[in-house]
Amino acid sequence: xxxxxxxxxxxxxxxxSSIDELIKGRNGGLFYPTICGLLLNKIFDNFAIGKNKNMxxxxxxxxxEFKRKLIRAFYDDEGSVGKNNGNIRLYQxxxxxxxxxxxxxxxxNIKTSSIKNYIKRGKERYYFSINGxxxxxxxxxxxxxxxxxxxxxxxxxxxx
Numbered sequence: 001x002x003x004x005x006x007x008x009x010x011x012x013x014x015x016x017s018s019i020d021e022l023i024k025g026r027n028g029g030l031f032y033p034t035i036c037g038l039l040l041n042k043i044f045d046n047f048a049i050g051k052n053k054n055m056x057x058x059x060x061x062x063x064x065e066f067k068r069k070l071i072r073a074f075y076d077d078e079g080s081v082g083k084n085n086g087n088i089r090l091y092q093x094x095x096x097x098x099x100x101x102x103x104x105x106x107x108x109n110i111k112t113s114s115i116k117n118y119i120k121r122g123k124e125r126y127y128f129s130i131n132g133x134x135x136x137x138x139x140x141x142x143x144x145x146x147x148x149x150x151x152x153x154x155x156x157x158x159x160x
Contacts, residue, residue, distance in 0.1 A: 055100035081153035087129040108142040
């Protein structure tokens with residue numbers, strides 16, 4: 001279980017014996033032996049090694065359901081739904097990964113903006129946006145969010 005967030009920074013607090021011990025409002029993590037990770041990487045490819053992401057040919061050639069879940073998971077972690085700017089954004093340090101996600105989104109007929117960059121803490125980062133009610137509807141229907149807050153914000157974008 002993680003400590004309560006401190007302006008976005010978190011630390012691990014303690015190991016739990018059961019999910020029932022998780023305190024409301026705290027995040028939990030699941031850890032498994034290295035061999036499990038190695039087997040998953042062999043089956044599904046090495047998408048991430050630490051913070052480094054890589055969109056392999058196996059991922060790009062996988063079935064549509066796998067791609068849908070990958071996009072959803074990535075948006076849950078690296079995406080945002082703007083209340084004020086009215087778009088759905090995906091952020092990443094690796095521009096090549098974003099280019100591949102644009103390709104994946106086009107398979108679901110979801111159009112994106114061009115990739116833009118900005119500097120954060122002295123490091124160049126990249127993002128692209130999904131704009132427009134039609135694209136919001138397609139994203140919600142085809143991809144969706146696991147995050148309840150992001151799901152509600154997308155519905156808010158659609159209703160405006």
